[in-house]
Amino acid sequence: MSTFRDLLGYLRTYRRYIGRRIYLVFVLTIATAFAQGFGITMLLPLLRASQSGGPAEDMGTAEELLYSFLELLGIADSMVGILGLIAFIFIAKGGLAFAKGGYIGYLQSRLLRELKTKLFDAYSRMDYRYYIKQNAGHFINVINGQVNQFFQSFQNFTGFLTQAVTAISYFGFAFFIAWNFALMAIGVGLVLLFLFKYLNAYVRRLSRMRSREMSELNKLLVQSLQSLKYIVSTNQTAHLRTGVLGSVKRLTSYIFKQRIAGAFTSSLKEPVSVLLIIGLIIVQVTVFEDPIAPIFVALLLFHRGMQAMISIQSGWQQTMDKIGSVEMVDDEFDMVHKHREETGSHVLEPLHRSIELDNVSFAYGEDEDHALRGISLTIPANTTVALVGESGAGKSTLVDMLTLLLKPDTGTVEIDDVPHPEIDLNSWRSQIGYVSQETVVFDDTIANNISLWQGNIEDDPELRDRIHDAAKRAYAHHFIEDLPNGYQTVVGDRGVRLSGGQRQRLFVARELFKRPNLLILDEATSALDTESERYIQDSIDALKGEMTVVIIAHRLSTIKNVDYVYVMDEGEVIEEGPYTDLRNHDGSRFQEMVEMQRL
Structure with a gap:
């Protein structure tokens, strides 16, 4: 039940940022899985037709229903007709799979855009008193690192969803053909998922610890890079390296443990599936003495279902692997909204x-x-x-x-x-225009630094005149004209290619440009x-x-x-x-x- 509650909780989280569009993923996934399972199930009447050329006396209820369906289509006794139907089903399945994949890709790109845009807007509107109590490294970690992990978690979640619906579809059709065979398979599968419950909880804890450690590491790196001149000049690198190295070791330890858990799950996929299939075939043939055709088709469905069921565990584990980032981003939205500036x-x-x-x-x-x-x-x-x-x-x-x-x-x-x-x-x-001692200069052209990207001075004479006028009033025009590319000169990171006085006059020019x-x-x-x-x-x-x-x-x-x-x-x-x-x-x-x- 806890896994189901988690599933619904994460679904609500994704819906908060994507909207109801996420439900179309369910519809397309179900349609694709149904087409795939139904296409394989149609192998049963094909095998019967190849063996006897018509309906057999020992047909079960499932085969009778399939035969009646084929009679409605007028192809019950035609191998060519049945093959044509199977081909049509799998072509339709391919189209549905393409539509599903494309739509998931659209939602993923939309999610990434929504998260980064909404976080940027939220940070822009947060209360300044709250902002000055935080660390810049934390904000950078959330909007870049954690949002990207959130994006990956949605990708893993849709993969998990696909495998879950696919497994249900395969087992459903297997149950339709040979209910006792499928029931045993489902029972074994549920036992396996229950055993993996503890591994999932462990991976979730690792994910949360990794997200927190990434935030701490980003904070250390931002502070170190912002103070690099002082640190190198005073030979303080060794002291900071100790803190950074400790954080990196903890982070890589969490990542290694997550990968070990993932490798363990992947390694079980084939052995468990094959052993279960062999055991179930022995039981089905020796105990229930069923005909081979239904067993063959149910076996194929069960094998595909077991592959999907084990992939469910892998997909859920991969989702849990990133869930710390989902929770951190979600909590960040709540926290920033709580400290939103009132106007x-x-x-x-x-x-x-x-x-x-x-x-x-x-x-x-x-x-x-x-x-x-x-x-x-x-x-x-x-x-x-x-x-x-x-x-x-x-x-x-x-x-x-x-x-x-x-x-x-x-x-x-x-x-x-x-x-x-x-x-x-x-x-x-x-x-308001604001000029501080700490100049704010962007790694772009002089013109864009003054106008803040309001247009291209080559195409807008009025904008060019405004920029020149602001520069002249800030006593910056002459030094700008002396630069190799004039107003199109790129000033470098934080204006590194300009002197302190030139940067400050450029700063003043920008504020005067605003009038x-x-x-x-x-x-x-x-x-x-x-x-x-x-x-x-x-x-x-x-x-x-x-x-x-x-x-x-x-x-x-x-x-x-x-x-x-x-x-x-x-x-x-x-x-x-x-x-x-x-x-x-x-x-x-x-x-x-x-x-x-x-x-």
């Missing part, structure tokens, strides 16, 4: 009044200190505002509040007087040389009054021209005002910070 329905117009935070407090976890404490501030539209403070003061968290990636635990964020719970988040975020209403610069120049910083600073200064700009800066020299400054410390705004007023306010924290940088 309102109010579609915002372009920012034209202000962004306001009213007594906003926030902590990343229940047991953690507040990252923001009672923040109240106003950023008028089309002004340039700076957030300054020591590391850990809460500046980046505050910016995440402005984008509504994070929501206040208490207090309200209002965009043009609309409280954040009511805001359609996409309508707000589509107005945002709010531009956030999160320490965008802190890692740049003086010349590159000047280019970025000139670009920022040129935007003043054109859009709302929020700057997080450690180098206070970059915020001299802003309209307003907020000084933060330990999650609170401790000072605020124009740059000059704060700079000249004796004893202020801002003045102390300026003097420390000797501005």
